Amino acid sequence: MVKSEIGYSTVDAITVRGLNLSTEIIGKLDFVDMIFHTTLARLPTAREKVMVNALLVTTADHGITPSAIATRLTYAGAPEALQGAVAAGLLGAGSVFLGTMQNAAEMLLEAGRELSEDAGDEQLREAARALIQRHKQERRAIYGLGHPVHVHGDPRVAALRELSQAHGYYGLHWRLMEAIAEVLASERGKPLPINAVGGIAAIIAAMGLDPLIARGLSVIGRSAGLLAHVMEEKTAPIARELWELVLRDDPRNVLP
Amino acid sequence: MVKSEIGYSTVDAITVRGLNLSTEIIGKLDFVDMIFHTTLARLPTAREKVMVNALLVTTADHGITPSAIATRLTYAGAPEALQGAVAAGLLGAGSVFLGTMQNAAEMLLEAGRELSEDAGDEQLREAARALIQRHKQERRAIYGLGHPVHVHGDPRVAALRELSQAHGYYGLHWRLMEAIAEVLASERGKPLPINAVGGIAAIIAAMGLDPLIARGLSVIGRSAGLLAHVMEEKTAPIARELWELVLRDDPRNVLP
């Protein structure tokens, strides 16, 4: 039988995870409750809610990103289809930008599997060294470190760490991420600070969530930022100017 | 200059709409605040927040929808790219499913332009009749009415109306939507109840939001439901069975 535990409909009611959408959800659950309710079949605790809100706002927007550019250029071509413009921006949330939170969380969970919460610093450095070596051998990337713009350290990390400490999510996975940064920096002889991806991955791992949810939350969060870019593109468009700027950078393109 | 008012970055800070993402947003704003902050450059009032949460949870999920099917089949083909699976599900949010909130809100705003908040019932019916005639002449759809499953009335509408009444958003646009339903039902000689799209459109219009935001919120809301379907498809897959069910419906397809 093709059956989803998420929900079903009758002539008179819509049921989502056992609750009546009209009488038990609308006006009673907020959106973060609903993310938990649909995805995990339970409501979040207060501190889970704080953390998920933090992840969503962290990924929502930071100005002209590759996803914002893709969305704006797509909206300029097809303004009748906002959903396509947002989708275009989301499609880059892969293993290099944004979606990479999933890959980083998988990395931390894998490396942390045999460590206990009270692992000592040297034990963590050991695990970090093993992970780095294994990833090098298998030519897999190490996620969550460095940033092309924030070269002295990603400013979001302090905020995410502080919040994790305040709400009981600063533990093994954060410390492991820090150990990886430390070992790699000492190998390379220059600092390689944790970035927002690394911080978010540590939080997801500490919360015991599936790494796929990390990518999922980044997609939900970013969809809000992309809506903002569509709205701005509608009233104060920059897509054509942006395109022209890129064309003019190659002198073979001769514009009027 | 290619410049967005939404945000910019320096080596040390990310600024979103004038606030420092790390010190003034993370841990301070929740996700609905952030939707307002990025899109409208202001925070929501308490009652706006209630309503936007209601719109997001209303659109998030109701089981096996066309968008959930598209997402699940896409995830089954490309499980390494959750973002593509979610995007596939969002792409149907157009003028017929889901995205139609935008079209319905545009319809209500256009028809309500020359009416005041205290318009009488007969005046509203007059406006409804004019709208229906104009749409028929121009072969444009009338949005927000009827439902293929909820034939006696969409159960979400009562909840949305009640919430609108409780928070001061039950006014001209809701009453106009009701007048359209009434006039059309009397023309056709059978009831044609308002659906969730009509209710949401009335709320968006009453809140003074751009109709494009209606479609945008439905895209954000639905992305949460689609994440839930991806998570379920990962652990309890139904995509292949669903596909087989469809194939078997045509006896020319002969499966092993």
Add this chain to the structure above:
Amino acid sequence: MVKSEIGYSTVDAITVRGLNLSTEIIGKLDFVDMIFHTTLARLPTAREKVMVNALLVTTADHGITPSAIATRLTYAGAPEALQGAVAAGLLGAGSVFLGTMQNAAEMLLEAGRELSEDAGDEQLREAARALIQRHKQERRAIYGLGHPVHVHGDPRVAALRELSQAHGYYGLHWRLMEAIAEVLASERGKPLPINAVGGIAAIIAAMGLDPLIARGLSVIGRSAGLLAHVMEEKTAPIARELWELVLRDDPRNVLP
């Protein structure tokens, strides 16, 4: 019954539009034959094949377009999902860029409905004037004219017209498109030449194809160009540099 005339499968064979894929299609039909076979349930004539090849190569690529930028930025974020990068580039094929061939063909078919193939020049100008007035009244765009770069005339139009003349597709719809350009230019007091979209729309209309096929062919054609951009982005990436170029245009962004 959920049944498509396009095809079905048994344990031993795949049938597409009545032909056995393995024994009657692979190695026997080429790709343009297959576009006709799947979409129109017949093979193309020789001259139809020439024209469809021309439309596909015309839309395939012209360097750094908005769709190429969207594809390259998406590939940079998710190199494991080429399909997402190509999809991102295609999503902008709407009513303003690329997909606008559909809108232009619809416009020509509507305006040409009451004209015969041997309509005189003055009759065409008359129809053009009526169309322009109607579109202005209904605030609908007029498609197929002008180009932001090719301000003296779109160089592709001469090639498309010549090919149409050589193969018997230069008739009412091309002449109507030319009449629209002429009338509008005289109204504005400056030339407003036909662009590739206008030429392609005239060809689609002359071939008697559904305007939706115009947009469809532009999507197929462009997918080839976007594959080329992905392949180049893989070996000679420009996405990050492009992003940086855009960021640096706003001095509030301070990069290292």
Add this chain to the structure above:
Amino acid sequence: MVKSEIGYSTVDAITVRGLNLSTEIIGKLDFVDMIFHTTLARLPTAREKVMVNALLVTTADHGITPSAIATRLTYAGAPEALQGAVAAGLLGAGSVFLGTMQNAAEMLLEAGRELSEDAGDEQLREAARALIQRHKQERRAIYGLGHPVHVHGDPRVAALRELSQAHGYYGLHWRLMEAIAEVLASERGKPLPINAVGGIAAIIAAMGLDPLIARGLSVIGRSAGLLAHVMEEKTAPIARELWELVLRDDPRNVLP
């Protein structure tokens, strides 16, 4: 400098890979020529053209596939945006369906790297055994074998093999694919025939093309089939019936 070798524009001309689009491409190159020209910066030989046409028609369509379903449901929701419907169908071309040609070609190229064209049968079986063991150890899938419907063998494989033999592309990579099938079948004690993905991967490897091009061609080919499904959905819609069929399979959904 942000520069693509693929093309550039001036006020008077569009240049694609060194050729003038208007005078040297339109009407002179056909679409498969153009795929080679944009992607590989050269024209195909006659036998390359035969093979690429075969790959494109093989992937174009086989009735109600997951991608066709995704496209049709998306079109039903947003008929104003054909490009979104086609994109939704393409997004599933990942590591499990369709796009898997890339993964299979990578597998064959990797395994074939140290073998010469005249490797003996036992040497090929040896390489196949090593590959199977390595993939098992690293928990990587083995691609190109078996089919849920064509359980006695994928009917397209014979056609693809024959064409490869006729045009000089039946060699090391086909034989390696066959050896893998043979070794795995003998391990499992039941036949595990090569599928179309395996055949196409062998062709791509034999042609010396980048595996990414395999996925790219499947995306181009499938876009034609998806256009056909959109056209049929427009005139003979099945999306709602399909949705209802799926809903009715779970008796908790009670439809009117």
